[in-house]
Each structure stands twice: as structure tokens, then as C-alpha cells.
Amino acid sequence: MRPVAVVGVGKTRFGAFPDRGLRSLAVEAGEKCLKNGHVSPSQVDCFFLGNFAGPSFVGQNHLAPYVSTALGIRDVPATRIEAACASSGSAFFHAFSAVAAGLYDSVLVVGVEKMTSQTTARTTEILAGAGDCSGEIKAGSTFPSLFAMIARRHMYQFGTTREHLAAVAVKNHANGVLNPDAHMRKAITMEQALNGRSVAEPLGLYDCSLISDGAAAVLVMPADKARDFTPKPVRILGTAQASDFVALDQKPDITTFPALRRAAQKAYEMARVGPKDIQFAEVHDCFTIAEIVAIEDLGFVERGHGGPFEASGLAARTGERPINASGGLKSKGHPVGATGVGQICDIVAQIRCEAGDMQLKRNSLGLAQNLGGSGATCVVTILGNA
């Protein structure tokens, strides 16, 4: 296994862009990434596209060559990966693996989703496709209701409160104000967070991430070639993908995600670091409760301690372990297929000291955690100075 580095990153703004199509967003991110890495399209020898539901949102399938050829990439394998909200995290994992194993020397990964062209009802239905449609979804669940059940159980089991959840929202909204590419740059108070319109009790409006359009891209190479292209390569120290049941009702305990724990364990082992070493993280806060479960399953805090950790300010950008300094899915936005690679871009920007107003002081070892569905897929990646 060769050491692997990120050579280039590129993102669109996340938001609602009625005049932009899926391909236009993907191409913008891909071109920015190639430019950032000083790599030409003809130097790319493998292409992965992470996308959750392009066929359902915009009617287009066969998405990898649809995007790669528009970037000027021809001939090479161009493959779409779908893993619900972890689609581009998974694409990144496979890109890393292929470069580490010596299959390719230059792999471009683009994640994209164009979500805002559908009605809310249809969008909810498309997103529900990431759950088990023969069971929980058929029975009437939607993703807010699945995570509401997780929140309720977490409250019952560990004493987590609505204030704990709201603290996640307040923090991530505050962080998003500093992110020029965020979908929603709007600070909220604890009172607002607690009094948002109810979506699925106990989750209110401010507990839910955003429906967004957007794309993100990352280019990976063997570490020993990376410096030929960029003065600022960032090492991929560890990455792992793991899987579990899609249906929540098949899980013995819904307050923890075994796939998250397994992916984290493997990523830590590969990187030869532990949870205590991680200085900052981008975690998958599709709902506020998901951030609390994530920091527990990542081992940043003990089980049941996620809520108090958030409420105490320790996860703030000025705290001991900043979580979602980008604003997270909650404020930055959650264009599903772009989210995993977008997190990698955010971590890379921090490590390169290119995060602008979002820049953290302790920035040499960061972690990204990307979740699919209610935990059936998880990808954890650890990045550090090359």
C-alpha cells in the first residue's frame, strides 16, 4: 500500500440554484479541483462520481461518463457510486484504495446532487429511498421520523435533552456564518433553535439539515508524486467504509451505528492514531442527533456524553475539539451526493491554512465522517499534513 495524498480540491457554493443543472455543478467543482491540483484532464487515469439520486431528482442516469466527458476526461474508467448520503464518501474511499494499491496514479472524485428542482413531498419520497422501502418506509417513516426515533431513544437511554440537540444547531449555524459557500449563513439563538416548527417530534426545523444543490471534487495521487503537482499535498492517513442493516428496526440498538464504529476503528488503525489525537472533525449532522451519535461512535466522548459535550461549548470552533467548523450539513447545506467529498475539501482547506474566516488554530489532523441512511453505510477518513 502506497501513501496517498490529496492534490487538489474544488467546490461549488451549496444552495438552491434554479438555473444550474447537475452537470454544470459537477463540472464547476471538477474544473476547480483540476486547476487547484495543477492537473490536466488527460492526466486523470480513473474517475469516480458520487451521486445518490440524479435519476430521480433530474431524470439523468449513467452519470459518470455524463460528467467526466464534459470535463474533458475520456477513455479511462468512469464509474458512478451510490451509497445514499455517503455516496461520495464511498467514491473517495474507493479512489484512495485504488491509488494506494497501485491501480492508478491520478484519480478524480466528484460528488454532486441537484435536489431543489422537485417538490418537498417528492424530495422526501426520493430521500426515503435510502431507507428500507419494503419495511420502515412502507410503514410511513421518513428520514426525519427515523432520526426522531433515534433522538427519543437517546433521550430515554442517556438523558439527552432538546437543549443538547439545539446546542448543535446553534453552533453549526454560527459556524456557517463564516463560510462564504454555505447554503444558510444565519446565526440562530438557543430560543429560536428550541422553537422551530416541529418536523418529527422531538426534532424541529432547526434540527434538520438543508435540501441543497451543490458539488465537490477531490483529486488523489500517490504521495510521492503529489509534490510534483502541488506545494500543499495533504496526506490521507486512514480511510475505511463499513456497512450495516438499512432498516432501523433490524438494529439491536438504534443509539449507536455499528458501521460508524467499525469504519472509525479501521481508519484509526490505518492512520495509527486514536480519537484523542483528532484535532477537529467534519461529521454527518443530517440531524442534530446524528452529530451527537457521531461524536460518541467516533470515540471523541463516551456513549451518552455527546449532548453535554455539545452544550458545554467544547465542540465550538473555540472549544477543545471543533466539530463542523464549516457549518456542517445543518448550515453549509446537504447536497446528498456532494456531502462526503465536500467534507474532505473542508478538512483539506483547514490543514492547508486556506479556510479563511473558518480557519482553526489546531489544524494538522482532521477527520471526516460521512453517513448513509440511518447508518447502513459509513465512511471515516483521517487527513493530516503530508
Next chain:
Amino acid sequence: MRPVAVVGVGKTRFGAFPDRGLRSLAVEAGEKCLKNGHVSPSQVDCFFLGNFAGPSFVGQNHLAPYVSTALGIRDVPATRIEAACASSGSAFFHAFSAVAAGLYDSVLVVGVEKMTSQTTARTTEILAGAGDCSGEIKAGSTFPSLFAMIARRHMYQFGTTREHLAAVAVKNHANGVLNPDAHMRKAITMEQALNGRSVAEPLGLYDCSLISDGAAAVLVMPADKARDFTPKPVRILGTAQASDFVALDQKPDITTFPALRRAAQKAYEMARVGPKDIQFAEVHDCFTIAEIVAIEDLGFVERGHGGPFEASGLAARTGERPINASGGLKSKGHPVGATGVGQICDIVAQIRCEAGDMQLKRNSLGLAQNLGGSGATCVVTILGNA
């Protein structure tokens, strides 16, 4: 790169199964494959699912863990790959690559599609998602019409005739009669083939492959471990995936598929064989003209000679180079996401001398060619005695 072998194969029947769901089909193929390879679910260390349009056909996304957990496979990376009609060919390519590079020791690939639960109009619309929806499809094209344009141009440029196309249909229907798992076991005459209801001139009913439900699975391992599991491992001598424009109108010449030529060239180089060495092949006859273009682009015949080769009987199971002895997509059926892996299963059955009534005499070196859309993705695989 380690030598890699197929250890197990498994398929469902292809057909219209109103009482079967996507997962049920995928699990049947996967379980048969594990049993065939004498491998337990816990021995699988990576899972790929090839599926084109499950979300559109049956409303279910996040398909890899949805299927893998039902097979008893947990924790390991479970990833869906979508590459239009080459979805499971691509999944197989990535599985081979990962094993060859040493990333995993035991990878299960399942291809599946459940197509017959939708109306014909909706099915046509879903399949059109494999074309360019912002161009050719928006302008009114469907896949039969795209391949009709290819056929017309082939006729104009090379003198290919309706009789040449019909010869492909007659041969593949005759072969399908011998395949107990084929969707349509019905011999047709040349007269019938020529007089099928018009679909998109010059293509008639018998020039088009079938809308089918079905699944297929293959398990790959390093060649040196394969004999611990099966007395009949089959070597993967070469495999390659290549890409090109999705839209037909972006191609300078629509009578040849550069991605097919590129994938074939790379697969031949890897296998250290040439087109003349290939004894039999399963090619992607989504339309009769596609088989003619395929045998030309694979180098079995010169450009423009595909039609006469078919009409002369040389591609028959008794001919010098049997093509689609299984009946092909035309007669065996074309459950899109299952087709690529299904072809691998058919080649493996021949090489193992387990093809029953379909068994060919010259059976030691076979090739599978799986096409996505009108040529934007192509995977070519060469298999031989281990």
C-alpha cells in the same frame, strides 16, 4: 498484480416475475453463488452491487447494504455501482481490480434489475436515463431510436442489410431455446425476424432485447486461494473498463464505439491474447446492430464485415466463433443491472463444461463484452482455464 479467479457463480432465471422483488432476486443469485463457491457470507470481505435503476423501477435506493445484509454480509464495504447497462460489468471490473491489487481476498459481485413492474412507457423513460437527457433524449430519442440511427448509418456506410440484422435475431433465439434460464425460449424464422412489428426503423420487434427481471452473482479471489474453495476455478485473464461521450451526437462516427475498442485493447493486452485467440463470446446484443458493431470493435471481423459474418452462420454455436451461445440479451433476457455479471456466469459455465445443452466444444478461452448506453461505458473481460 495477483492472478485472480472466479470461484463461484449463481443466477436466477431471467424473465417476468410479478411476485418477486429486487432483493429476493439478488439474494437468490448471491446465495447460489456462495454455495457454488463453497464460501460463507462471513468470508466475503468486500461487496459490490451492480444496478442501473432500482430507485426508478422499484423505489429503492442505497441498494448495496440492502442486499448484502440480507445475504448475511455485514461490516465490510458494500457499494453500489451504476454504469447504465454495464453496471454489473463495471462492478465486476472493480472487484477484479481490487483483488488483483491485494485490497481484498474475497469479493462478491451481484448484478440485479427488477424491470417488469412498470408500464412500457415508464420503462422506456427510465431506460432513456442512460442517454443524454439534456440533449438527445430531450429531443425525443429513445434507445431503440438511437440504435436505429446506428443501424441506418451502418447500412449506408457498409452495406449492412435487414437480413444481416435478422440473422443475429434468428441465431440468438435458436440459442436461447437451449438455455433453461432464458426469458424467451422460442425459435424464430428469418421471415418472422424480418416481419416483426416496427419499433424504430430499421429495427423491428425481433431486433430488440427483452425487458426482464433477474439477478446474477460472481465471487472472485486470488487465483492461489481459489482452489481451496472450488475444484473448478476460472482465471480472469484480462478485464478493462473504458468510457466515452453519453450523447450519440457527440461522437464523430456512430458505427463504432471507441470505449469498446479501448476496453478490448486493454483486456487483450492484459490477457496477452488477440481477437483471433478468443474461441467464443457473450456480447451485448441489446439490439441486433449492437452485436454486429461489437464483433467488429472486438476485432473478430473487420469493420463492415459483421453483417455478412452473422449471415454466413460463422457466429452460430456450430460456427467457427460462437457468439451469444446463451441466447444473448435478445433471447436470454436483459435485466439491465444483471447482464454484465450474467455474461461472466455464462462464460464460466462454458469453461467449466457445465453449460448443459448450451455447451460448446471449443470452450477454453471466452470473452464477455458489456455495453452501457449507446457506448459511453464498456467493459470487456477475458476468461480462461485456471
